[in-house]
Amino acid sequence: MTSLPRVLTIAGSDSGGGAGIQADLKTIAALGCYGTSALTAITAQDTLGVHAVEGISTGMVKHQIQVVLGDIGTDAIKTGMLFSRETIEAVVEALGAHFGPRDRGGREKARLVVDPVCVSTSGHSLLPLEAVDTLRRECLPWATVLTPNIPEAEFLADWEKGSIRSVDDMERCASELGALGVRYVYLKGGHMPLESRQGEPGRKVVVDLLWDADTRTATKEERPYLDVKNTHGTGCTLAAAIASELAKGQPVQRAVVTAADYVAAAIAAAYPVGRGSGPVNHFHSLMPRTLSLPSPHSPTPFTDFLINYNRAAWDRYVFHPFPQGLADGSMPLDSFLHFIQQDYHFLKQYGRSNSLAAYKTDDMLQMAGSIQIVNDVIRETEMHVKYCEKYGISRAELQAVPESLSNIAYTRYVLDTSMQGDLLDARVVTAPCLIGYGHVGKRLLAAQDGVERDEEKNPYWGWIAEYGSDWYQGAVQKGIQLLEDSLVANPISPARLLELAKVFEKATLLEIAFWDAAVGADGAEMTAQRRDLPH
Template identity: 65%
Template sequence: MASRDPGTPPRLLTIAGSDSGGGAGIQADLKTFSAFETYGMSVITAITAQNTLGVKGVEGITPAMVSQQLEAVVSDIGVDAIKTGMLYSSATIAAIISSLSSLYPTASSRPPIVVDPVCVSTSGHSLFPIEALDSLRNDFFPYATVITPNVPEGELLAGLEAGSIKTVEDMLGCAKLLGKMGARWVYLKGGHLPLGEGAGKHVVDVLWDSVEEKEIVSERPFLEQKNTHGTGCTLSSAIAAELANGKSVPEAVRSGADYVARAIATAYPLGSGSGPVHHFHLMGPRSLPLPTKLHPTPFTDYLRNYDRPLWESYVNHPFPNGLASGKMPLPSFLHFIEQDYHFLKQYGRTNALAAYKTENMEEMAASIVIVDAVVKETEMHVAYCEKYGISRAQLMAVEESVANLAYNRYVLDISQKGDLLDNRVVTAPCLLGYGEAGLRLVNASEGVDRNEETNPYWGWIKEYGGDWYQGAVKTGIDLLEKTVAESPISPARLEECCKIFQQATKLEVNFWDAAIEAEQTRGKQ
């Protein structure tokens, strides 16, 4: 078997059918391999006549020719990972297994194999005979490192009734059944089963490790996009590429899913039906789609979803929840109000700096709207302090906490040394997070006390869930989206923005943590 020279990129092999329209099959696989800077090769199992409207015809390649292609590639060039797609027939599967067994006599000598059990095309055309399912499940799955069925394929392969998977628990049950068929890893994709409604509509994927008997459940927003042709092929190829790059299966799956999400989001119109995804979005000038009526906030959503667990821990933090229920100790609230007053002074300066950094009068005016909202917010803090006997002069004299100083320093530093986009991004977690938490709690059906006679903090919650603050949030989001829409950013720049947003969010969490911890010290004073 040929070994790889250190200066040679990872060698990827796809064993799949050809898509004359270029959106799926080996065409999609080879594009994906190239996008991940690997060297792609192909073994063609069948030829299809298809376009964005559907499959017009299918003809298989003889099993002998499939074996000949496979042996020619592996014996000379070598392979670091294999991805399979449309396998066409049980005879083709048998030929592939025979060749793999000859080329790789032991399981340890085989490269990672990602099996995408292609059964039906995006347009609904059957690409795999039902009588070959047993061969796929019983004979080929044991060769797989990971299998990547979607929900309909999972139901079919597991012997479940079509449409029976309706929940995440159902998905996990199906993944466990498939895990008993030989492959250690089962990645059951939920793109065909979006959950939730409206802005909360999302997709859940389940990765099941049948050896450790552990699941990894991931969630991402559902993208309203008709151009999804070849997503399964593209995802399995991306996973194979990342496995060849040395990543673990969970890492490769996460990276592949992120890649496909961006490829869907940046897809361009092509043909009259379900067009292809954008395989080369990593190399193009636009890393994110333009805002649309169906998806008006692609940049904002991407930032929040970059580290979703962190964002959820922030907007569902015990501090605002404690204020909404009225159970937060008063020393914690007073500590927060005092420190947040001093933070907001610097936050206002930072947004004023955003106005300075643009020559666009509309953007300048929008930044001033946010500064005005900050000034109103500080006066709300002053009123609360005076209610509890803390005068404006005393408030001004409060020493800033370590958490406050760290946050202020980071926000001001990023804003001063960076450009307008850096400024928008570093200030976004504060504006967006308070708005999201406030709106959630104002509309909560339980865990809140709306009686201001029994809950002295409810007025604070109402302000952040109210029209004036929500208006400021909308202005901030509009500015974020406009900045990126008018000046597209590279994938590397997008990653920088995400890191800034992530760090600012961590500092927001620390700020609220410090308020809760202040009860221990302030209460004793």
């Protein structure tokens, strides 16, 4: 064994550097492995497409594989463009000569990942039709993992183009491909973006499916859909990443998830190259910044990282039953009044925290942004005052209401973090409140079911409408921009990023506790509060 896991890629060349052998070797190196290669074809290719293809002789293809395996060896293999029937036969022959028969442990030793490259994105044929049967019959039974996208899966399974329209269709197609002899089929869902099952308006997701042909079970992984331009080489990159993880000894189930996460981050961190579809950023994990800079296809990398650090907690917060109860009018009035009074006191401390953020910067634009948030908070508190007056609670009575324990815990954490920390601390600790309310308001305002918009039937609908309105959504966008700009101006270490993620997580959990307390408020508590007010 060498000091690094070894990965052999058998594929064509991309003169533009974004796909093929070039993408494979970049990926393998980025993931800490040693890459070797056997070239099957040369392409004249750029970001606009494949302009010409010329094959390497089968004897030379086989010779490359033989000398690499004989001297250096490998811990996993990835195939890409195999060019012709003769080339496929030469590759299979070389595998059998080195690893032994596939049905006597040869396949397990090879750890082969097959990326079934048939047609380029620009429509250029990369595998003749007469070679497809050879790929199915000779190559796939050698494969540990097959990584088709949806059009490739339909083609290999001999399904009509466009037949896959659902996740169930994906599973049926993957099972048919598994019957060809491959152990695992990792069917990528990027060509079929779906509406988020969480009901978030406008949020698209993709579902990747791993089919285990031995157990006949499917594992599904949902991830955000990135509607971006620079995706050249994603298929090559994913297959090379899976092979790299297998070479490290990872089980297939973990290897595919790790590889998919790597590719998603490479897409998010991509930058423009050429005039067409540019490549992903294979070396994003080696960049000096802890997070990539904002870009048109990933405008909020810091915010996204904070939310996804504990996505389960975030979803518990933004899908909490309290705002849903306000949207459909089912929330008891005592709960709403408890919330509105306690939130008034919270917002006072929230305004102070943003004032501290203004104090902690010398950047006048950052300072102005914090001041604007304070002004938005003042507008929000006045909205609370009007709601209270509607129910017979005067401004003076509202101000005299004592803070609840959950409110004290939350506001003191926000103030302590803002006072003791730096500008980023102050921005991050207040972000869950601003962003979360914006998320809830936008989602419920757009929801078709489970809402009652008639204010005669639902006295709380105005509250939902305010947080979904243009003014509040604008405040959310300004707050996010301040958060992103703060990190762009002051890059941080991975350890510091983790600290900030934990601050965001704790503030999110305190938001959940705040709404839990509102749901649990009862009439007796409200009566006691009113009795204790000064007269």
